[in-house]
Amino acid sequence: MIGSLLRRQEFAVVVCLTLLMLYFAIITGEAWAANLPSLLRDVSWLGIVVIGQAIVIISGEFDLSVGSVYAFVSMVFLMLLQASVGPYFAFILSLGLGALIGFLNGYLTWRFRIPSLLVTLGFLFVYRGLVEYVTGGQTLIIPTDIQQSSLIQFLGGKFLGLHISIYLCAALLAFFIFTMSKTQYGNHVYAVGGDLNAATATGVPCGAVKVRTFMISSMLAGFTGIITACSLNSVSTTTGTAMEFEAIAATVIGGVALLGGAGTVWGAVLGVFTLLSLKHGLILDGVNIFTYQLLLGIVLVSLVALRGLLPNSYVRT
Amino acid sequence: MKSFVQRPEASVIICVLLLVAFFAIGTHGVWFNSLPSVLRLTAQLGIIAIGQAILMTGGEIDLSVGSTFAITGVVFINAMEFMGVAPAMVVALGFSCLVGLLNALISVRFRVPSMIVTLGAMFVYRGITYLATTGSSISIPHELRADGLVLLFKARFLGVNASVLLLVILTVILAFILARTRFGSHLQAVGGNAASALANGVSPAWIKAKAFVLCSFLAGVAGVMVVAQEGSVYGTSGMKMELETIAAAIIGGCSMRGGSGSIWGPVLGVFMLSSLKGGLLLMGAPTSWYIAFVGAILIGFLILSSQLRKVVGAVV
Numbered sequence: 001m002i003g004s005l006l007r008r009q010e011f012a013v014v015v016c017l018t019l020l021m022l023y024f025a026i027i028t029g030e031a032w033a034a035n036l037p038s039l040l041r042d043v044s045w046l047g048i049v050v051i052g053q054a055i056v057i058i059s060g061e062f063d064l065s066v067g068s069v070y071a072f073v074s075m076v077f078l079m080l081l082q083a084s085v086g087p088y089f090a091f092i093l094s095l096g097l098g099a100l101i102g103f104l105n106g107y108l109t110w111r112f113r114i115p116s117l118l119v120t121l122g123f124l125f126v127y128r129g130l131v132e133y134v135t136g137g138q139t140l141i142i143p144t145d146i147q148q149s150s151l152i153q154f155l156g157g158k159f160l161g162l163h164i165s166i167y168l169c170a171a172l173l174a175f176f177i178f179t180m181s182k183t184q185y186g187n188h189v190y191a192v193g194g195d196l197n198a199a200t201a202t203g204v205p206c207g208a209v210k211v212r213t214f215m216i217s218s219m220l221a222g223f224t225g226i227i228t229a230c231s232l233n234s235v236s237t238t239t240g241t242a243m244e245f246e247a248i249a250a251t252v253i254g255g256v257a258l259l260g261g262a263g264t265v266w267g268a269v270l271g272v273f274t275l276l277s278l279k280h281g282l283i284l285d286g287v288n289i290f291t292y293q294l295l296l297g298i299v300l301v302s303l304v305a306l307r308g309l310l311p312n313s314y315v316r317t
Numbered sequence: 318m319k320s321f322v323q324r325p326e327a328s329v330i331i332c333v334l335l336l337v338a339f340f341a342i343g344t345h346g347v348w349f350n351s352l353p354s355v356l357r358l359t360a361q362l363g364i365i366a367i368g369q370a371i372l373m374t375g376g377e378i379d380l381s382v383g384s385t386f387a388i389t390g391v392v393f394i395n396a397m398e399f400m401g402v403a404p405a406m407v408v409a410l411g412f413s414c415l416v417g418l419l420n421a422l423i424s425v426r427f428r429v430p431s432m433i434v435t436l437g438a439m440f441v442y443r444g445i446t447y448l449a450t451t452g453s454s455i456s457i458p459h460e461l462r463a464d465g466l467v468l469l470f471k472a473r474f475l476g477v478n479a480s481v482l483l484l485v486i487l488t489v490i491l492a493f494i495l496a497r498t499r500f501g502s503h504l505q506a507v508g509g510n511a512a513s514a515l516a517n518g519v520s521p522a523w524i525k526a527k528a529f530v531l532c533s534f535l536a537g538v539a540g541v542m543v544v545a546q547e548g549s550v551y552g553t554s555g556m557k558m559e560l561e562t563i564a565a566a567i568i569g570g571c572s573m574r575g576g577s578g579s580i581w582g583p584v585l586g587v588f589m590l591s592s593l594k595g596g597l598l599l600m601g602a603p604t605s606w607y608i609a610f611v612g613a614i615l616i617g618f619l620i621l622s623s624q625l626r627k628v629v630g631a632v633v
Contacts, residue, residue, distance in 0.1 A: 108616065112623040115573040121560060122616035129609025136603070245380075245436060258430050290452065294444030301437035305427040 009255030010267035012303055016253075017274045024281030031284050037162055039280045044169035046246060046276065047269045048224045050254075051176050052217030053247040054268035058180075059213045060193035060260030061109060061116035065101075066221040067243030068127035073098050073222030074229040074239070075131050078140045087151040091226060098222025099215050101127075106211030116214075124244065132237055139236040147233055156230035165227045169269075172220070176265045189213060193260030249300050250275050255307075274299070325570025326582035328621055332568075332614075333589050340596035351595045353478065358591040360480035361543055362561060363584045366569070367491055368535030369562040370583040374495065375528040376508035376575025377431040381420065382536040383558035384442035389413045389540030390550035391449045394457055402464040406541055413537020414530050416442070421529035425522040431529075439559065447552045456549035470545035480542055484584065487535070492580040504528060509576030564615045565590060589614075 025032045049066050056063045073094050080090035105123060109116040142152065157164050180186035188209045191199040200206050229235050254271025256263025278299070279292045340348040365382050372379050392412045397405035416438070424434045449455065461467065472479045495501040503524050506514040511521040544550050567573065568589065569582030593614075594607045 108620065112620050114619040114623055118563075118567055118573055118619055119616060121564065122612040122619070124560070125564070125608045125612025125615065127612075129605050129607070129612060132605030132608065133603055136605075245439070249436060249440070252433055258433060288448060290444050290447035292444070293440045293447065297437040297440030297442075297444065300440065301423060301429065301434055304429045304433050305423060 009257070009262065009307065010264060010270065011255075012307060013254050013267060013270045013274055016299070016303065017270055017277065020274060020277045020281065024277065024284065028281065028284040032281070035280055035284055039276060040166050041163040042276050042280070043269075043273050044163065044165040045224055045228055046243070046250065047169045047272045048165075048172055048227075049221050049243065050247050050250050050268045050272050051172060051265050052220035054251045054254070054256050054263060054265050055176065055180070055189060056116075056213050056217045057248075057251055057256050057258065058193045058260055058263050059189045059210055060196065061210060061213070062248070063105065063120050063214065063217045064117060064244045065105065065120040065123040065127065066217065066247055067240035068124045068131070069098065069101055069218050069221040070225040070228075070240040070243060071131045071235065071237075072127040072225075073101075074225030074235045075134060075140060077226050077229055078142060078235050079134070081142055081146050082140070084146075087146060087149040091151060094222060094226055095219055098219040101222070102215035102218030103211060105218065106214030109214070110207040110210055128241070135235070135237045137237050139234050141234045142229070152230045152233075155227050156233070163231065165224075165231065168227065173266060173269055180265055185209070185212070190261060193257075193262075195261070246275065249296065253300060253303055325572075325577060325622075326579050326585065327570075328618060328625070329569050329582055329585045329589065332618075333585055333592075336589055336592060336596070340592065340599070344596070344599050348592075348596055348599055351599060355588070355591045355595040356481045357478050358594065359584070359588045360478065360484040361539055362558065362565065362591065363484045363587040364487055364539040364542070365536050365558060366562040366565045366583040366587045367487060367580055368532035370566045370569065370571050370578050370580055371491065371495065371504065372431075372528045372532040373563075373566050373571045373573070374508050374575060374578030375504045375525050376511065377424065377525055377528065378435065378563065379420065379529070379532050379536075380432060380435040380559045381416070381438035381442060382532065382562055383555035384439045384446065385413055385416050385533050385536040386540040386543075386555035386558060387446045387550060387552075388416070388442040388449075389537035390544040390554060391446055391455065393541050393544050394455055394550060395449070397461055398458055402461055402466045406466065409541050410534065410537050413533050413540070416537075417530035417533025418526070420533065421526035424529070425525055435559075443556075446550075446554070450550065450552040452552050454549045454551040457544065462548065467545045470542055480546065483538075483542065487538075488581055488584050495578065495580055500524070500527065505576055505578070507575075508578070561590065561611070562587075564611060568615065568618050 049070065053063055053066060076097055077090055077094040080093060081087060085093070101123070105116065105120055108114060108119045146152065155164060159167065180189065188199070188204050191202070191204050192206050192209050196206060225235075225240070228239070250271035251263075251268045252258055252271070253274055254263070254267035254269065256268055275296060278295060279289075282292050282295075283289060337348075365386060369379060369382060389409050389412060393405055393409035396408045399405075400408070420431070420434055420438055423429055424431045457467065470479050474482055495504065503514070503519045506517070506519055507521045507524045514521055514524075540550075540555070543554075562583075565586035566578075566583040567586075569579055569584065569586035571578040571583060590611055593610055594604075597606050597610070598604065
């Protein structure tokens with residue numbers, strides 16, 4: 001039992017997270033507890049994006065466009081609201097746009113056999129450029145009368161003192177843990193990421209599986225964009241920049257194999273938790289916030305290097 | 318004709334020609350007046366893109382070039398206050414080589430994918446750069462601004478900026494190294510198939526380490542050059558450079574999977590991106606168009622080259 005726990009790739013992140021939380025809880029005391037709801041909110045925002053990123057990486061691909069898709073979908077959502085499309089209809093249209101973006105990523109990757117790193121790098125530029133062009137450097141704001149709409153109140157609101165996004169993240173996490181471990185689709189994702197040729201030979205529809213993972217990733221990124229837009233009532237030009245790097249770092253810290261085929265969705269979300277506990281802890285501690293990037297880099301590299309050194313690391317990283 | 322189409326640089330040459338023609342006609346020749354500033358932009362990014370191209374030929378990737386670019390500038394400025402400009406330059410360039418060596422060591426010795434190592438390095442050096450510049454910027458001290466070495470980078474030879482000249486020299490040297498030397502062919506062998514390279518007595522670890530150091534060194538050269546030209550380095554200097562250089566390298570005919578690459582192709586790719594930036598500004602388009610165009614061109618190139626590969630059977 002203990003042995004199998006030790007061998008799990010997520011073990012390192014669990015230890016890391018526990019130590020971090022203990023450290024900052026002792027150092028900053030009550031301030032840490034008071035900050036917990038806002039920490040959880042930030043974890044849920046990045047966490048939903050990272051669920052998608054983790055599935056894409058497990059399937060052996062990358063999605064660098066999440067940050068731009070996040071900004072682009074939330075911008076389109078706000079523009080639809082400003083054009084007085086009903087909030088529910090706007091919500092569905094924006095999510096549909098997210099799905100379409102993901103389909104395009106996946107289709108181009110699969111149809112033309114182009115590395116997904118490059119396809120999504122291209123779309124990172126495209127959507128960011130569109131966001132900058134449309135907003136013109138300004139911040140878009142939800143019109144005040146629409147801010148009272150039930151959907152926006154719900155998505156941006158709180159329940160029992162915690163942001164709704166936290167419950168949504170937990171629900172999505174539970175759903176995708178189930179999908180990845182108990183359904184045929186989840187099984188296919190692992191198979192495609194582990195050995196594409198073997199998966200093809202055993203009749204897994206690889207193209208369809210990959211396209212679907214990209215659609216999930218883009219939809220989740222867009223969904224998070226909409227939640228943050230509802231919560232902040234606005235979208236700014238630079239929203240979501242460098243998010244792709246944070247998402248990949250969190251996923252890898254959480255034990256997902258960079259070349260695909262291994263890892264879990266919950267490990268990746270724990271990775272987000274580690275990353276953001278560090279960030280919030282440093283801020284509470286009064287340490288210069290720029291130190292965060294420095295520590296993040298060190299944690300990322302040393303965790304992956306350690307995993308390579310440990311015995312029994314039969315899982316590719 | 319067929320041998321031209323088979324070259325990985327074919328599409329970028331055609332694209333550059335079309336783009337130049339488009340802007341020259343579209344702006345009624347005014348575009349040519351902006352050529353010096355376009356070339357200066359090309360020199361900054363181009364030197365880094367050469368390094369990225371070398372590393373990608375070896376089958377690895379460096380996401381930390383932008384941060385290395387910035388932190389070398391920080392080291393350069395801080396060191397020159399103690400020891401003068403020339404030794405500071407040596408220290409800064411030596412530091413950039415160390416950055417590359419560390420990347421190589423972790424990536425090769427501990428078998429961590431280079432994407433992760435350099436992603437971590439990107440965070441670390443960016444963090445240090447932010448700390449050193451306290452989030453804004455630091456500049457060359459006033460008394461050192463007239464130093465000969467600093468002025469050398471600002472000088473013009475035969476009407477061409479010194480940085481452009483440096484880019485040309487580096488392009489020629491490294492194109493020669495890649496095409497004609499033992500290191501160059503070993504690099505392509507390792508990038509193409511590390512296992513068979515090893516079986517033939519070429520050490521992938523050693524070759525890759527050299528490529529990592531070369532890549533960081535070139536990013537450092539660009540960092541020192543830009544500091545000498547502009548006089549200061551910002552906390553945000555060089556951000557997104559990793560993405561732009563990768564895009565330029567791919568447009569210029571490098572393969573994501575390693576094994577084949579080009580030096581002057583990526584430099585042309587950078588020239589294309591820079592002239593796009595300058596040309597769009599001249600035509601009165603918003604700057605944000607530039608980013609979107611870069612993305613669209615990159616995707617277009619990828620699709621085109623994957624189709625070309627099928628038609629002419631080129632090894633790309």
